[in-house]
Amino acid sequence: MSQDFTLQCPVPVSQYSKVVLAHGGGGRLMNDLIAKFFVAGFDNAVLNTRHDAAVLPLGESRLAFTTDSYVVRPAFFPGGDIGRLAVNGTTNDLAMVGARPLFLSAGFILEEGFPLESLWNVVQSMRQSARAAGVEIVTGDTKVVDRGKGDGIYVNTAGVGIVEHELAIGPQSVEPGDAVLVSGDVGRHGIAIMTVREGLEFETRVESDCAALSPLVLELLNSGIEVHCLRDLTRGGLAAALVEIAETARVRILADEREIRVREDVRGACEVLGLDPLHVANEGRFVAFVAAHDAGRALAVMRSYPLGSGATIIGLVEGSGKLEPGLVRLRTQLGTTRILDMPSGEQLPRIC
Amino acid sequence: MSQDFTLQCPVPVSQYSKVVLAHGGGGRLMNDLIAKFFVAGFDNAVLNTRHDAAVLPLGESRLAFTTDSYVVRPAFFPGGDIGRLAVNGTTNDLAMVGARPLFLSAGFILEEGFPLESLWNVVQSMRQSARAAGVEIVTGDTKVVDRGKGDGIYVNTAGVGIVEHELAIGPQSVEPGDAVLVSGDVGRHGIAIMTVREGLEFETRVESDCAALSPLVLELLNSGIEVHCLRDLTRGGLAAALVEIAETARVRILADEREIRVREDVRGACEVLGLDPLHVANEGRFVAFVAAHDAGRALAVMRSYPLGSGATIIGLVEGSGKLEPGLVRLRTQLGTTRILDMPSGEQLPRIC
Numbered sequence: 001m002s003q004d005f006t007l008q009c010p011v012p013v014s015q016y017s018k019v020v021l022a023h024g025g026g027g028r029l030m031n032d033l034i035a036k037f038f039v040a041g042f043d044n045a046v047l048n049t050r051h052d053a054a055v056l057p058l059g060e061s062r063l064a065f066t067t068d069s070y071v072v073r074p075a076f077f078p079g080g081d082i083g084r085l086a087v088n089g090t091t092n093d094l095a096m097v098g099a100r101p102l103f104l105s106a107g108f109i110l111e112e113g114f115p116l117e118s119l120w121n122v123v124q125s126m127r128q129s130a131r132a133a134g135v136e137i138v139t140g141d142t143k144v145v146d147r148g149k150g151d152g153i154y155v156n157t158a159g160v161g162i163v164e165h166e167l168a169i170g171p172q173s174v175e176p177g178d179a180v181l182v183s184g185d186v187g188r189h190g191i192a193i194m195t196v197r198e199g200l201e202f203e204t205r206v207e208s209d210c211a212a213l214s215p216l217v218l219e220l221l222n223s224g225i226e227v228h229c230l231r232d233l234t235r236g237g238l239a240a241a242l243v244e245i246a247e248t249a250r251v252r253i254l255a256d257e258r259e260i261r262v263r264e265d266v267r268g269a270c271e272v273l274g275l276d277p278l279h280v281a282n283e284g285r286f287v288a289f290v291a292a293h294d295a296g297r298a299l300a301v302m303r304s305y306p307l308g309s310g311a312t313i314i315g316l317v318e319g320s321g322k323l324e325p326g327l328v329r330l331r332t333q334l335g336t337t338r339i340l341d342m343p344s345g346e347q348l349p350r351i352c
Numbered sequence: 353m354s355q356d357f358t359l360q361c362p363v364p365v366s367q368y369s370k371v372v373l374a375h376g377g378g379g380r381l382m383n384d385l386i387a388k389f390f391v392a393g394f395d396n397a398v399l400n401t402r403h404d405a406a407v408l409p410l411g412e413s414r415l416a417f418t419t420d421s422y423v424v425r426p427a428f429f430p431g432g433d434i435g436r437l438a439v440n441g442t443t444n445d446l447a448m449v450g451a452r453p454l455f456l457s458a459g460f461i462l463e464e465g466f467p468l469e470s471l472w473n474v475v476q477s478m479r480q481s482a483r484a485a486g487v488e489i490v491t492g493d494t495k496v497v498d499r500g501k502g503d504g505i506y507v508n509t510a511g512v513g514i515v516e517h518e519l520a521i522g523p524q525s526v527e528p529g530d531a532v533l534v535s536g537d538v539g540r541h542g543i544a545i546m547t548v549r550e551g552l553e554f555e556t557r558v559e560s561d562c563a564a565l566s567p568l569v570l571e572l573l574n575s576g577i578e579v580h581c582l583r584d585l586t587r588g589g590l591a592a593a594l595v596e597i598a599e600t601a602r603v604r605i606l607a608d609e610r611e612i613r614v615r616e617d618v619r620g621a622c623e624v625l626g627l628d629p630l631h632v633a634n635e636g637r638f639v640a641f642v643a644a645h646d647a648g649r650a651l652a653v654m655r656s657y658p659l660g661s662g663a664t665i666i667g668l669v670e671g672s673g674k675l676e677p678g679l680v681r682l683r684t685q686l687g688t689t690r691i692l693d694m695p696s697g698e699q700l701p702r703i704c
Contacts, residue, residue: 011472019466024496037468038458038492041475042482046490054490056455058514059413067457067510068493071501103408105419106390107508109461114371116389120363123393130394138398138406140390141420144376145702149423149503156459158419158510162410350497 012036024350026235026281027343031244051170052096052231055163062163064099066090069156073350075122078192079207082155083122085283085352087129087137088212089234090157095214096230096286098169098221099161101133106140106157111150122153133212135159165221171248173228176319179295180253181288183216183302184209184310185261186238190280190348191269200272204265211284216305225298226291233282234352236343239328240279241287243342247326255315255340256331278330279343281351289317364388376702378587378633379695383596403522404448404583407515414515416451418442421508425702427474430544431559434507435474437635437704439481439489440564441586442509447566448582448638450521450573451513453485458492458509463502474505485564487511517573523600525580528671531647532605533640535568535654536561536662537613538590542632542700543621552624556617563636568657577650578643585634586704588695591680592631593639595694599678607667607692608683630682631695633703641669 014036015029022029039047046054053066068089075082091101106126110119130137167173192208194200213232220227229249231241238260246253262270262277270277284307290298295313302308328340366388367381374381391399398406405418420441427434443453458478462471482489519525544560546552565584572579581601583593590612598605614622614629622629636659642650647665654660680692 011469014468017468019462019464019496021464021496037475042479042489044488061411065455065512066491067459069459069461069495069508071495071497103417105510107419107421109421109506110371112371112373116366116369117363123389127394136396137394139418143421143423144371144373145423151501156421156508158457160417
């Protein structure tokens with residue numbers, strides 16, 4: 001049957017005929033794959049909004065629903081493990097539409113030979129993270145694949161939450177004049193992974209920033225801040241998040257590099273590894289677009305939480321019109337201005 | 353942090369120290385793993401019910417939520433592919449708590465080198481199956497793993513549905529006297545996979561029975577049938593489903609082998625492969641426990657659907673008391689009686 005259907009829908013034109021690592025890298029190529037294969041292939045209105053989580057009507061309620069698979073290598077890293085990542089990553093996606101996370105599913109793909117003790121450590125870590133994020137793991141699944149057809153453990157979590165406010169949080173609500181806030185220093189998760197993977201040693205140990213963002217986000221909403229858009233800074237980092245939002249919202253964003261915090265050890269590691277810290281993945285950081293009149297109050301709320309103590313206003317949304325839409329300009333440390341783009345090739349495979 | 357926690361919760365005692373293929377086989381070992389690691393590890397009331405899907409309160413509604421990862425080998429097989437399986441398998445789990453499936457998520461783990469044309473075929477197949485099952489794929493995720501760390505494509509689907517009836521469908525509602533119905537002949541999916549995998553050729557080609565069960569189940573409910581328990585006959589087959597329900601409900605079940613339909617070609621293939629057709633996986637068959645007074649009507653409703661045209665009443669729930677709980681007895685073709693048990697070792701790896 002699928003063959004008949006294929007005749008009607010030819011395979012989308014693509015630069016490659018096979019999957020390459022960069023298709024999962026969070027940059028331009030992954031965005032192309034998602035747009036041409038999944039959004040076009042599944043073709044429905046909700047998927048078209050291209051948000052971290054879908055928001056769906058259910059009776060009188062608005063439900064949020066999201067999923068992520070986790071294939072991070074190594075599964076245990078400074079500051080966390082694949083279980084902690086799987087719980088926080090998915091509840092964070094729910095938080096990014098302003099939903100209160102309620103329930104998680106957990107699907108395990110285990111490779112033959114994976115130590116049961118490691119599995120137990122992942123389970124413990126998931127339980128602990130779920131408690132911290134205020135969610136319950138209510139359903140699950142286990143599959144085992146033969147040796148050499150996996151990499152120890154892959155975890156999928158899907159999450160259900162409930163939207164309890166009246167805002168439409170997403171790129172479509174971004175407006176000229178909006179303040180752009182980042183909840184803290186960037187680049188730690190990616191560097192934590194890369195240093196263990198490459199066997200690098202620095203003076204200080206960089207730990208992943210992996211954490212649950214929902215308490216902080218719900219506090220912003222409960223404080224009545226006029227939040228327009230939220231996005232966690234995972235694959236592709238801050239740069240990919242800003243470019244995606246600018247392109248979807250068709251606005252220009254002006255950011256100031258001096259306001260973007262990067263820890264010294266992270267910056268040093270990025271230099272050694274040849275990475276731009278703005279392209280490096282985070283697992284406990286997000287960008288918030290809020291109405292200009294709420295910028296100061298939003299910053300104060302963020303800073304009142306340990307997780308947001310390093311928050312800054314990094315820029316603003318400019319009035320569109322003269323320039324082409326979807327542009328992010330960065331005023332650099334030197335006072336010059338450069339165009340910020342999405343990472344295009346392979347940056348950091350299997351970072352999450 | 354997870355280390356401290358581990359000190360409090362020692363690794364559960366297990367026959368093995370590492371994951372073996374049978375941990376994913378749907379039999380005794382998988383049940384042990386789920387009970388000791390996941391149910392005990394995540395420790396919450398909903399997971400404890402050990403049902404195909406969790407049923408959760410949400411405002412005035414009852415939400416159903418479930419997940420499954422699919423690692424079937426090969427990804428394309430007679431009668432379906434991994435995409436069709438992923439959509440039907442998850443909507444079927446929702447149907448097994450009597451929920452109307454509404455929304456699906458789709459998470460892809462792609463191996464570097466997987467042909468994009470094959471991915472497109474999977475996507476088309478998912479779209480088609482989703483339409484047939486009346487669900488929308490509303491959110492997704494893509495990860496890419498390096499060559500040799502996957503097997504082309506793994507798919508996770510999670511599903512959300514809504515429970516629109518007042519019944520508590522599950523093993524806890526099974527009662528002495530209940531009629532046990534099976535919706536058609538068993539063993540086709542497993543045999544379809546095994547024949548292509550082993551390169552066997554028979555006179556007729558066995559195609560997977562992979563199909564959406566929700567229309568048939570919803571019709572049973574809309575007809576006012578007093579449904580006590582439903583279970584789809586996936587990994588572990590009819591035998592595992594009956595034993596699991598008998599053990600959870602603490603009842604005895606008496607089944608009649610002469611009423612269990614197995615197609616001749618499937619029976620022949622099972623003999624060649626040394627398999628018991630009652631242990632072989634299905635992807636479009638289910639067992640229903642209904643109140644005795646509704647048995648005839650339930651059978652008529654099932655048979656009115658093409659998917660249930662081969663339905664039969666295969667047995668009944670006996671009054672418990674004299675024998676130990678959780679026993680399934682099978683009256684054989686020869687008129688003798690044998691105890692039906694769960695498959696204990698490795699039966700059919702990566703069947704779904």
